[in-house]
Amino acid sequence: MAEYQTFEHDVLVIGAGGAGLRAAIEASAAGVSVALVCKSLLGKAHTVMAEGGLAAALANVDERDNWKVHFSDTMRGGQYLNNWRMAELHAKEAPERARELEAWGAVFDRTKDGRILQRNFGGHKYPRLAHVGDRTGLEMIRTLQDYGIHQGIEVYMECTVIRLLKDGERVVGALGYDRERGRFRLFKAKAIVLATGGIGRAYKISSNSWEYTGDGHSLAYHAGAELIDMEFVQFHPTGMVFPPSVRGILVTEGVRGEGGILKNSEGQRFMFDDIPANYKDQTADDPEEGWRYTQGDKTARRPPELLTRDHVARCIVREIKAGRGSPHGGVYLDIAWIKEKLPNASEHIKKKLPSMYHQFKQLADIDITQVPMEVGPTTHYVMGGIRIDAETQMSNVPGLFAAGECAAGLHGANRLGGNSLSDLIVFGKRAGEFAAAFAKENGNDQINAEQIEATARQSLAPFERGDGENPYQIQHDLQAMMQDLVGIVRNEEEMIRALEGIKKLWRRAENVSVAGNVEFNPGWHTALDLSNLLTVSEAITLSAIERRESRGAQFREDYPSKDEEFSKFNIAIGKDSDGNMKISRVPIPEITAELKQIIEEMG
Amino acid sequence: MKTATFKIWRGDSQGGDFVDYTTEISEGMVVLDAVLQIQAEQAGDLACRWNCKAGKCGSCSAEINGMPKLMCMTRLNTLPLEEPVTVEPMKAFPPIKDLITDVSWNYEIKKRIKKFKPRPPDAPDGTWRMMQEDIDRVQEFRKCIECFLCQDVCHVLRDHHLHEKFIGPRFLVYAAALEMHPLDTENRVVELREDYNIGYCNITKCCTTVCPENITITDNAIIPLKERVVDEFYDPIKKFLRLFRSRPSAKK
Numbered sequence: 001m002a003e004y005q006t007f008e009h010d011v012l013v014i015g016a017g018g019a020g021l022r023a024a025i026e027a028s029a030a031g032v033s034v035a036l037v038c039k040s041l042l043g044k045a046h047t048v049m050a051e052g053g054l055a056a057a058l059a060n061v062d063e064r065d066n067w068k069v070h071f072s073d074t075m076r077g078g079q080y081l082n083n084w085r086m087a088e089l090h091a092k093e094a095p096e097r098a099r100e101l102e103a104w105g106a107v108f109d110r111t112k113d114g115r116i117l118q119r120n121f122g123g124h125k126y127p128r129l130a131h132v133g134d135r136t137g138l139e140m141i142r143t144l145q146d147y148g149i150h151q152g153i154e155v156y157m158e159c160t161v162i163r164l165l166k167d168g169e170r171v172v173g174a175l176g177y178d179r180e181r182g183r184f185r186l187f188k189a190k191a192i193v194l195a196t197g198g199i200g201r202a203y204k205i206s207s208n209s210w211e212y213t214g215d216g217h218s219l220a221y222h223a224g225a226e227l228i229d230m231e232f233v234q235f236h237p238t239g240m241v242f243p244p245s246v247r248g249i250l251v252t253e254g255v256r257g258e259g260g261i262l263k264n265s266e267g268q269r270f271m272f273d274d275i276p277a278n279y280k281d282q283t284a285d286d287p288e289e290g291w292r293y294t295q296g297d298k299t300a301r302r303p304p305e306l307l308t309r310d311h312v313a314r315c316i317v318r319e320i321k322a323g324r325g326s327p328h329g330g331v332y333l334d335i336a337w338i339k340e341k342l343p344n345a346s347e348h349i350k351k352k353l354p355s356m357y358h359q360f361k362q363l364a365d366i367d368i369t370q371v372p373m374e375v376g377p378t379t380h381y382v383m384g385g386i387r388i389d390a391e392t393q394m395s396n397v398p399g400l401f402a403a404g405e406c407a408a409g410l411h412g413a414n415r416l417g418g419n420s421l422s423d424l425i426v427f428g429k430r431a432g433e434f435a436a437a438f439a440k441e442n443g444n445d446q447i448n449a450e451q452i453e454a455t456a457r458q459s460l461a462p463f464e465r466g467d468g469e470n471p472y473q474i475q476h477d478l479q480a481m482m483q484d485l486v487g488i489v490r491n492e493e494e495m496i497r498a499l500e501g502i503k504k505l506w507r508r509a510e511n512v513s514v515a516g517n518v519e520f521n522p523g524w525h526t527a528l529d530l531s532n533l534l535t536v537s538e539a540i541t542l543s544a545i546e547r548r549e550s551r552g553a554q555f556r557e558d559y560p561s562k563d564e565e566f567s568k569f570n571i572a573i574g575k576d577s578d579g580n581m582k583i584s585r586v587p588i589p590e591i592t593a594e595l596k597q598i599i600e601e602m603g
Numbered sequence: 604m605k606t607a608t609f610k611i612w613r614g615d616s617q618g619g620d621f622v623d624y625t626t627e628i629s630e631g632m633v634v635l636d637a638v639l640q641i642q643a644e645q646a647g648d649l650a651c652r653w654n655c656k657a658g659k660c661g662s663c664s665a666e667i668n669g670m671p672k673l674m675c676m677t678r679l680n681t682l683p684l685e686e687p688v689t690v691e692p693m694k695a696f697p698p699i700k701d702l703i704t705d706v707s708w709n710y711e712i713k714k715r716i717k718k719f720k721p722r723p724p725d726a727p728d729g730t731w732r733m734m735q736e737d738i739d740r741v742q743e744f745r746k747c748i749e750c751f752l753c754q755d756v757c758h759v760l761r762d763h764h765l766h767e768k769f770i771g772p773r774f775l776v777y778a779a780a781l782e783m784h785p786l787d788t789e790n791r792v793v794e795l796r797e798d799y800n801i802g803y804c805n806i807t808k809c810c811t812t813v814c815p816e817n818i819t820i821t822d823n824a825i826i827p828l829k830e831r832v833v834d835e836f837y838d839p840i841k842k843f844l845r846l847f848r849s850r851p852s853a854k855k
Contacts (some may be wrong), residue, residue, distance in 0.1 A: 040652070040662065041662065042710065044656075044660045044661070045654075048659055048748075049659050050652070099729060101723075102730070105722060105781075105787075107733075107745055107784070108785055109735065114732030114734050115730065116730075137659075138659065138746075142745065146713070147718070149710075172628050179702075180700075209653070209654040210653065242631070243630045244629055244631060245629065245632045245636045246657075267785070355658075356660065358658065359657055359658065362658070401624065440656055472644075472647065473643075476643070486612065515648055516647065519700055520703055521647075522649040523647025
């Protein structure tokens with residue numbers, strides 16, 4: 001019999017980034033007992049790395065902004081595959097959630113009249129991102145953390161959940177292990193909120209930390225929930241490319257928001273060469289107009305560097321492939337040029353982009369106030385995730401909720417920068433609220449001891465095999481394969497090869513072995529994360545094959561155009577009765593007349 | 604291919620020793636890259652914490668050649684590689700395994716500090732007005748990534764082990780950020796003197812030296828707080844006035 005400690009709560013929140021913390025705070029405020037489980041120490045989750053800001057139509061900088069414009073920008077950026085009800089709720093509720101952070105102690109940068117300052121960002125019509133220099137995520141997670149620790153939430157740090165437990169249809173608990181001692185922990189709960197973030201570790205070049213192994217996606221899928229939009233993986237256009245050891249580390253879009261421009265090796269500002277038809281009217285005609293926009297001129301339109309991330313990433317790939325890349329396989333991102341325009345440009349850059357300055361100075365010996373940066377696309381975010389109800393955030397598994405990056409719907413085919421931090425707090429709050437309500441209405445159900453026993457046995461098996469494979473090597477091989485075959489530019493033939501590759505990697509993962517014991521053993525942790533990574537990789541690949549068109553973050557060189565037929569549904573992944581992945585098409589419900597009109601009016 | 608040798612402390616709460624690992628190095632590598640490479644190729648169970656690999660999360664704190672640093676921001680070309688590079692856990696906290704220490708004490712301390720308590724909103728829509736120049740200082744403190752390197756290097760904690768009495772530079776910065784927050788109405792001065800024992804800090808500025816976020820911990824946070832304590836408790840006029848009013852909160 002496996003030994004485990006048992007903890008009992010009404011609501012179990014898995015993941016303690018922005019969404020998980022916000023959910024836990026809300027559930028706790030509703031008067032139920034809440035457990036918050038995090039894979040790392042509290043306050044270290046991926047939210048900490050978000051740089052640019054939090055999108056909310058506060059209209060502090062441009063009074064023309066309102067929820068309707070934000071809604072319409074989000075839908076356009078997502079190529080209308082978004083769950084429009086989520087996009088509506090998000091645009092309407094983000095301002096209140098942002099102001100709430102201020103009431104809890106967040107200190108955003110200020111406008112001249114003392115209100116929350118907002119900055120320009122890709123795909124947002126008006127300056128909309130509340131921010132703190134380029135460390136907005138840190139401000140947000142710390143605010144939620146410092147508020148949350150006084151709310152009576154039970155926090156379980158450095159604990160990883162490996163299985164959701166069900167009684168019939170409903171989730172009733174979760175099994176995890178504490179990283180420090182390697183002991184199993186049973187969390188009994190009446191409702192569970194998944195807030196585990198993304199899947200970026202499935203790729204070699206990634207801005208994501210070791211934690212991002214698709215745990216929530218995989219836990220939900222194996223518990224019978226559906227995943228949608230998994231083909232849409234966001235490759236952020238600007239990651240560091242040099243030196244090799246920092247490849248993939250994020251360079252905030254805020255650099256472009258502050259006036260940074262993209263150039264190829266010939267010194268040409270290539271983003272002006274390809275402006276999508278549906279953004280033509282919103283984009284500057286020339287560099288001068290673009291510059292005026294970044295400096296707050298309301299009559300100017302935004303520079304093409306601030307087009308959506310999917311498009312900018314593809315333009316960069318095009319330049320590199322055409323032989324116009326920088327020496328280390330990127331392009332140039334130049335903020336130093338603004339010294340032609342501004343006195344004290346160097347100080348201005350350091351003030352507006354302190355951590356970028358710091359990051360390049362320390363990691364690449366480059367002073368961004370003097371010379372351009374070399375940048376290239378990096379795996380950043382997954383739009384796809386657990387299919388949930390827009391209002392309540394509950395999945396098709398009763399009692400199982402999801403919020404933040406591991407949930408899907410808000411962003412459609414492409415997420416706008418800044419819409420992630422707002423997503424976390426808008427839908428984190430909703431998930432917490434409705435999970436608490438569910439817990440109040442439903443009692444505890446039976447925990448199935450066999451499920452625990454089987455999971456415990458399976459997870460300890462890598463210690464039993466003497467001469468199996470190194471888990472790090474399998475993870476490495478998966479990352480390299482996904483990068484090559486299911487990356488920014490995709491085609492069917494390569495993705496079929498990827499599916500075969502995933503099958504082989506599954507077999508290798510079943511034969512993994514680890515040295516040492518269960519106490520804080522990263523080799524073992526890596527071995528256990530493999531099945532999550534493989535599950536999400538398979539879901540991404542299958543969905544990407546099924547979507548035979550190019551839209552948003554998905555670019556198919558064998559189907560390079562958008563296909564009207566594919567605008568009518570999301571692609572869903574579920575588990576069939578034989579335990580295999582099954583794919584289906586979920587029709588997008590017809591948008592309400594009111595919202596349709598908003599989209600039309602906004603042009 | 605160029606190689607370098609790393610002497611990494613392996614052990615647990617019962618004790619341990621340095622183990623030598625030689626690994627290939629390439630341009631731009633930081634200490635964390637080397638440690639993760641050793642973990643992947645030679646020592647799968649080598650325990651270390653990390654997340655962002657960009658100096659933003661404060662997870663990978665360690666002592667590198669005896670200096671408290673973030674492994675992710677310490678480039679190998681800043682170290683003499685003819686000699687083995689020593690990597691060991693922070694000393695001010697109990698070891699758990701290899702490079703991992705038990706930092707839970709820090710989380711307990713934070714809970715003891717009175718939380719943010721804003722004044723009523725300034726505007727009818729429930730918002731406040733704050734001028735940028737009034738928040739610059741607080742924003743400096745809020746850059747803290749909670750790597751706890753300042754705690755590690757503070758001699759009150761590291762050498763004298765006064766964790767029971769002294770909250771350390773990290774939480775003096777935290778208290779300063781709350782005390783200097785333009786909206787905050789709480790008073791933490793009594794606790795600073797009596798519970799957090801700010802007087803233990805004798806301003807050697809070691810914490811400021813190691814801060815990876817370049818927060819001027821001593822000059823901007825601790826000294827102004829000390830001044831507040833002095834104003835409150837040692838100002839002769841206030842001392843006199845205090846004879847005539849009771850301060851129940853001062854005696855807990």
